[in-house]
Amino acid sequence: MANILLGTNIETDDEDFIGRVIGLVDIVEISPDRWSGGRDRHSRLQLDPAVSRALSPVGGRVPFLVHGVGLSIASHDGWSRDYVDLLDQAIDTLPVRWHSEHLSYSTVDGEPLGTMIEAPCTQEALDLVCARVKALQDRYGLPFLLENVARAFPDCDEDQYSWAGFINAVVKNTDCGILLDVYNLQCDEHNFALPVHRFLDEIDHDSVVEVHIAGGTLYKGFQLDIHSRRVSEDTLRLTKSIVESLPGVQAIIFEVVQEALDELGYDTICDELVRLRRELICD
Amino acid sequence: MTDLVEHQRMMMAAIKDRPVATNLEAIHQLRRSRELAMLRETMLWWRELGISRCCPFTTAVLNRRGDFQIAVAAFVRETKGSSLLIEQASLFLEFVSTDSDPLVAAVANTEHALIQAKGSDEYEARITWFHEPGAVFDFLLHGTPFDEGAIKGRFVFRIECEVPGGMDWGEEGSEAFETY
Numbered sequence: 522m523a524n525i526l527l528g529t530n531i532e533t534d535d536e537d538f539i540g541r542v543i544g545l546v547d548i549v550e551i552s553p554d555r556w557s558g559g560r561d562r563h564s565r566l567q568l569d570p571a572v573s574r575a576l577s578p579v580g581g582r583v584p585f586l587v588h589g590v591g592l593s594i595a596s597h598d599g600w601s602r603d604y605v606d607l608l609d610q611a612i613d614t615l616p617v618r619w620h621s622e623h624l625s626y627s628t629v630d631g632e633p634l635g636t637m638i639e640a641p642c643t644q645e646a647l648d649l650v651c652a653r654v655k656a657l658q659d660r661y662g663l664p665f666l667l668e669n670v671a672r673a674f675p676d677c678d679e680d681q682y683s684w685a686g687f688i689n690a691v692v693k694n695t696d697c698g699i700l701l702d703v704y705n706l707q708c709d710e711h712n713f714a715l716p717v718h719r720f721l722d723e724i725d726h727d728s729v730v731e732v733h734i735a736g737g738t739l740y741k742g743f744q745l746d747i748h749s750r751r752v753s754e755d756t757l758r759l760t761k762s763i764v765e766s767l768p769g770v771q772a773i774i775f776e777v778v779q780e781a782l783d784e785l786g787y788d789t790i791c792d793e794l795v796r797l798r799r800e801l802i803c804d
Numbered sequence: 805m806t807d808l809v810e811h812q813r814m815m816m817a818a819i820k821d822r823p824v825a826t827n828l829e830a831i832h833q834l835r836r837s838r839e840l841a842m843l844r845e846t847m848l849w850w851r852e853l854g855i856s857r858c859c860p861f862t863t864a865v866l867n868r869r870g871d872f873q874i875a876v877a878a879f880v881r882e883t884k885g886s887s888l889l890i891e892q893a894s895l896f897l898e899f900v901s902t903d904s905d906p907l908v909a910a911v912a913n914t915e916h917a918l919i920q921a922k923g924s925d926e927y928e929a930r931i932t933w934f935h936e937p938g939a940v941f942d943f944l945l946h947g948t949p950f951d952e953g954a955i956k957g958r959f960v961f962r963i964e965c966e967v968p969g970g971m972d973w974g975e976e977g978s979e980a981f982e983t984y
Binding site for chain 2: 591628629649
């Protein structure tokens, strides 16, 4: 696994954090949604100028991955114009290897839900998602990956595909890649008895390009996909065994939400990156 | 079988706790489910977090009333909101600025005006307060307790670039203005 890049997400312009983390990673993930500024006179959302200032020390040392939260690729009425405006600017200004988004919808009729919900596994949703993936590939000429979002609901009677089968079908129709979030799979198993091994037996291993690893919390019996904790031993062990079976993985990203930075502390995040490199990269 | 449009509209109504007319048992089951309850709770928690960070004054005064979570839930149910934090903050402050409680309305109006003034050299606003703003700002900035009955009156809060510090206030009809 020596050729796999280790990275983390940067959602803050704190120079101390960026300076400490940058020496421990090979690649950096950013979410344009987290770096949005005001609108221009055409009402086009602008990347916050602080992004280029804060990330300038990073750009010369490691490449970027762009990972979206707000595209809403599976909304019936179209994707988020705001997110695409931000993505245009991010890809224009940063050395981006590939970009990715969650296989979900977060707006309906243009109205934000305030959360992400998995695309229903129907033929209609599949056709819609595939058309949008192709449009993104044409627009940017960069590899595009879709992530298995942590599910909000169990399988339903109307599903025409399994969750893994749905993702495989998107990959087959569009040649996009898969971003496998290991912790999200554990959430699905805990919350809805959707076995991780069944998903892994079915998912197209050759198409997994990136792996997300994170820690979360148990609340009212639910495993929440809030990426706010250290990686548990269980998640680490599972990730290690999964990565060994994925021939095309190029990067493993340790994800922590900005809101957890103060509570976790910078030392913990740095320690975690050292630990993950030792356990997963072994170079 | 529901199509994608219907599926997503039903889901939005369920998440935002809006009424929906349907005979589909699956939708009624969804609305009673523990999954939906958890989704709503985490969604509201994120909204509360975002709003409290962007609108600390209005959050503090609503918390003083014990109404912050109720206000956020009503905001989610009754408005479209925004996925962008700063736009969501503005919309929330607009929503709360019509509150029947004059203290909550004045603080929300003022915080909204301060956000708008931040991006403009020409922005001006005058807001009527029914409590002495200095005592309220002591509470908002330092947590200093105050007796609402003892600070009642009619005040004008000005946000103008001509004013030293950008803002001040005084009793209505008076020429004497104070700043913080």
